[in-house]
Amino acid sequence: MARKMWEENGITLTGSAGPIEMDFGMTPARLNPDENGEVVWATRIDPVRARIDSIPFPESGFRHGDVVLHDGAAVGYRKLEAHEYPVFNVLELFERSGYTTCVATVSVECDSDLDALEKDFSAIQSHYEDWTRNVRTLCRACSEGQPHAQHDHELKDEWFPERRLGIAVYPGDDIQQILANWQKKTAGRVLSIEPEIMH
Incomplete structure (x- = not known):
């Protein structure tokens, strides 16, 4: 039909x-x-x-x-x-998707730390987004219209060592182990993981 x-x-x-x-x-x-x-x-x-x-x-x-x-x-x-x-x-x-969501806060010294994490995630079906870098807040008028130039500056190029990562967790993937292994081979550090908000 x-x-x-x-x-x-x-x-x-x-x-x-x-x-x-x-x-x-x-x-x-x-x-x-x-x-x-x-x-x-x-x-x-x-x-x-x-x-x-x-x-x-x-x-x-x-x-x-x-x-x-x-x-x-x-x-x-x-x-x-x-x-x-x-x-x-x-x-x-x-x-409804089979994925769940968790949030990790990490500390990184350089882009190569995140490159290494991206490589680790490429080997599994889970993946993450760097919310610190790619999320911006818009006023309602811009959100429902066309964002103006002022908001373009909110995605700054300056370096932020502390990052909030949104992680889409595929069933069976051990995210805590992935992050633990990443810590061992880079200067990156896991500050917190919030599995309690997985839904």
Whole structure:
């Protein structure tokens, strides 16, 4: 039924039956739009559903890999490199991911410490994001419109030795062991891990 409806509206789909799961490109999606509204990156798998690629804050109630149902009306825009993407508000969780989320605070002396951690994570299915470097806070007007130049300065190039990492934990991966091994071979240090907020 859904396939027929989309095709009647001029949207070409692959396959003739079963769930629609294509790649309609990247999109920023706003979680909990009626509350604080966290915008994450996702991949649209059909005209109204997207799979979250980012690692949302645990308090959002969403996880990396969740499939969400989103509105079709743009509420703001985000730029990635030279491209501008419309932000769609998430209406509800459609399918829960198998990933959980934990947060680690680490201390690093240089980029090579994080490069080594990235290499360790590349060998498993879990992965992390450096929230200290890549998260910025926008006023509501900019979040729901087009962020202005002032906010571009919030992603500073200056060095921060203490980093807050969001970690998408794949079932069976031992994140504490990964971080312990990383400490042994680099100058990086784990200051805290917050498994109590895994959900």
